[in-house]
Amino acid sequence: MAGIGKAIVIGGGIGGPVAAMALQQAGIEATVYEAYDGPATGVGGALSIAPNGRQALAAIGADAAVAAAGRPMRAMVMQSWTGKRLAEFGAPERLPAQLLIWRSDLYRALYAEATRRGIRIEHGKRLVSLHDATNAHGGGSVHGGGVRAAFADGSTAIGDVLIGADGIRSTVRSAIDPDAPAPRYAGLLGFGARCTGEGLVPTGPKMHMVFGKRAFFGYQIEPDEAGWFANLPHPTPMRAAEAQRVPTEEWLRRIAEAFRDDRTPAVEMVRRSRPEDLVITGGLEDIPTVPVWHKASVVLLGDAAHATSPSSGQGASLAIESAVQLARCLRDLPVPQAFAEYERMRRERVERIIKMASRTNADKAAGPIARVLRDALMPIAMKAFGDPEKFAWQFDYPIDFAAPVVPLAAAVR
Numbered sequence: 001m002a003g004i005g006k007a008i009v010i011g012g013g014i015g016g017p018v019a020a021m022a023l024q025q026a027g028i029e030a031t032v033y034e035a036y037d038g039p040a041t042g043v044g045g046a047l048s049i050a051p052n053g054r055q056a057l058a059a060i061g062a063d064a065a066v067a068a069a070g071r072p073m074r075a076m077v078m079q080s081w082t083g084k085r086l087a088e089f090g091a092p093e094r095l096p097a098q099l100l101i102w103r104s105d106l107y108r109a110l111y112a113e114a115t116r117r118g119i120r121i122e123h124g125k126r127l128v129s130l131h132d133a134t135n136a137h138g139g140g141s142v143h144g145g146g147v148r149a150a151f152a153d154g155s156t157a158i159g160d161v162l163i164g165a166d167g168i169r170s171t172v173r174s175a176i177d178p179d180a181p182a183p184r185y186a187g188l189l190g191f192g193a194r195c196t197g198e199g200l201v202p203t204g205p206k207m208h209m210v211f212g213k214r215a216f217f218g219y220q221i222e223p224d225e226a227g228w229f230a231n232l233p234h235p236t237p238m239r240a241a242e243a244q245r246v247p248t249e250e251w252l253r254r255i256a257e258a259f260r261d262d263r264t265p266a267v268e269m270v271r272r273s274r275p276e277d278l279v280i281t282g283g284l285e286d287i288p289t290v291p292v293w294h295k296a297s298v299v300l301l302g303d304a305a306h307a308t309s310p311s312s313g314q315g316a317s318l319a320i321e322s323a324v325q326l327a328r329c330l331r332d333l334p335v336p337q338a339f340a341e342y343e344r345m346r347r348e349r350v351e352r353i354i355k356m357a358s359r360t361n362a363d364k365a366a367g368p369i370a371r372v373l374r375d376a377l378m379p380i381a382m383k384a385f386g387d388p389e390k391f392a393w394q395f396d397y398p399i400d401f402a403a404p405v406v407p408l409a410a411a412v413r
Contacts, residue, residue: 004028004160004330008149010127010172011165012036014106015302015319017114017121019163022060022327024117025401032114033125033149033157035166039111044103045192045279046227047310048073048207051095052397053317056324059401062113063096069109070101073220074205081213083263088206091395098313100207100220100227102194106316126152130162130175132296147297161335162298163326165319168285170304177292183285185237186309186361188216190229190281191255193273197226200265210266215258216364217266228269230255231284231311231364240282248275284309284361286354293347294339301326306350311364312357314394318350324399332405341407353394 007023009016012034020030049057049066057063074097075090091098114121131148147162164172173180203221210217219228232255243251252270259266286309293300302319309315325345329338 004335006030006159007330008033008147008157008159008162009165010149010162011167011170011302011304012111012121012123013165013167013302014103014110014316015165015323016163017110017119018057018060018062018320019165019301019323019326020119020121021062021114021117022324022401023330024119025060026327026331028327028330030119030163031157031159032119032121033127033151034121034123035126037124039107039123044107045190045281046100046102046229047106047316048313049099049101049106049320050314050317051091051098051395053314053320054096054099055396055398056317056320058096059324059399060327062110065109065113066101066106067099069105070099071220071222072097072205073100073207074098075207077203077206077208079208079210079264081211081262081264086211089391092389092392095395097205102227124153125155125157127166127171128152130172130298132298160297161330163301164298164304165301165323166304168287168303168307170300172298173290173292173300173304176295176298176300180290180292181287183287183307186284186286186311186358187233187235188231188284188361188364189234189238189243190231190284190310191251192227192229192279192281193270193277194225194227195269195272195274195277197221197223200226200268208264210262210264211363212259212262212264212266214261215255217259217262217264219265219269221265226269226272228266228273230258230266230270232258233364234283237283237285240280243280243282246280248278248280251280252278281310284311286358288354288358289351293343297335299326299339299342306346306354308350308354309357309361311360312353314353314357318353321397321399322346322350324401328399328401328403328405333407337407338405341405344408349397 007030009032012032016032023030077088078086129150149157200221207220216231256270287307326342329342
C-alpha cells in the first residue's frame, strides 16, 4: 500500500459509499460524510446500472446486493411517436444484464452493504471548507500533512486524502478550483413514476424509448409493476426544488398532454400514476469537461468530476467505476501519482460518454422542424445499432481489483 491510512469521503449518494467500500478493500479506512440529516430513502427516480457498472460492483463484491434491488433490462427498444419500431439494441450477451433500479432502492442497497461492512456514514455534515497541509483551500493548514474538512455544525474531520463525491454542484470542486464550470442545462425536465401494469402489454426485460412528437418517454411494463420516465422540453432551467413547487397534479396533466398524439401507452401510464408517486428531478444537466480533478490531497469522483445527463444511462455506473479505480490507484501509488493515474484512466472514457448523451438530449428536445428531419433520418441511423458489439467499448469494462496499478509511463518503459 502507498501509505494512505485514512480517507474522508464527502457525499453519501452513490459514489461515496462505493468509494468507501473499495477503499476498505484496498486497506484504507474511509468515513463518509453526508450533508443531509438522514438517509436519502424515497429520493430520486429510476436509473440503470449498466453491465460495466455491475462489473465494477462485482470487483468489490457488491453486485449481488444491488442486483437484488433491481430488475433486469436486457435490451432497449427505440420507437418513433407513430409507434414505429426503429431499433433494438443492448449489451453483448456475455455481459451481466443491465439493471433498472429506482435511485432510492439503489441508495438503500449500497447504504446497507456499506454499514454491514462496518463503514461509518455520518449525516448532517455539510462541508464548508477544506484545509490542506500543502495547498490550503479556504485558509489554514494541517500540521504534518493530510487534509482537514470543516462542517457547518462546527465539527471537523482529518484524513490523508479527501474525496469529493458530492454531486454535480460539488462544494469540493469549487474549493479546489473556484473557476470550475457550472452545470449546463440540456433543455429538458425530468419526471418519473411507478404505476400498475395490469392490462398493459408487457415489455418483458426491455426498456422502450420513444422519441415522441413533443417529448421523450421511456417505459418498462411487468405484470406486477410498471415504471416510466419522461423528458419534457422546457426553454429555461428549473432546479428540482423549483419544479416541485408546481402541484404534481398539474405536472401529470402537462405530461399526459405532451404525449396525447403518440401511439404508445404513455398517456394511460401517466393517468395511472398517483400524484404522490410522481418523481420530479428538475432540469437535466451535464458538465462537458471539468478541467481540475485533483489538487494536493483532494480529488473528485462521480458527478463532481464527470457529470453526464441521465440520457447516457451511465451516470451511476461511471461513478461506481471511478470509485473502484481510484481505490486501486491509492492502494498502489503515492498520492500525487495516484490521482494523476486515476485521471488518466478515466477522463477520456467519461467525457466520450458525456458527449454521446448530449447528442441524445438534442434529439429529445428537437423542435418542429428538427423533429421532422430527426424522424426521417433516425431509421437509417438506427440500423447501425443492431450489433451489440458496437456498444462493447461502453459496456465491457472489467476491473481486476487485485491487479497492481502501473502508471502508463512506467508501463511504456
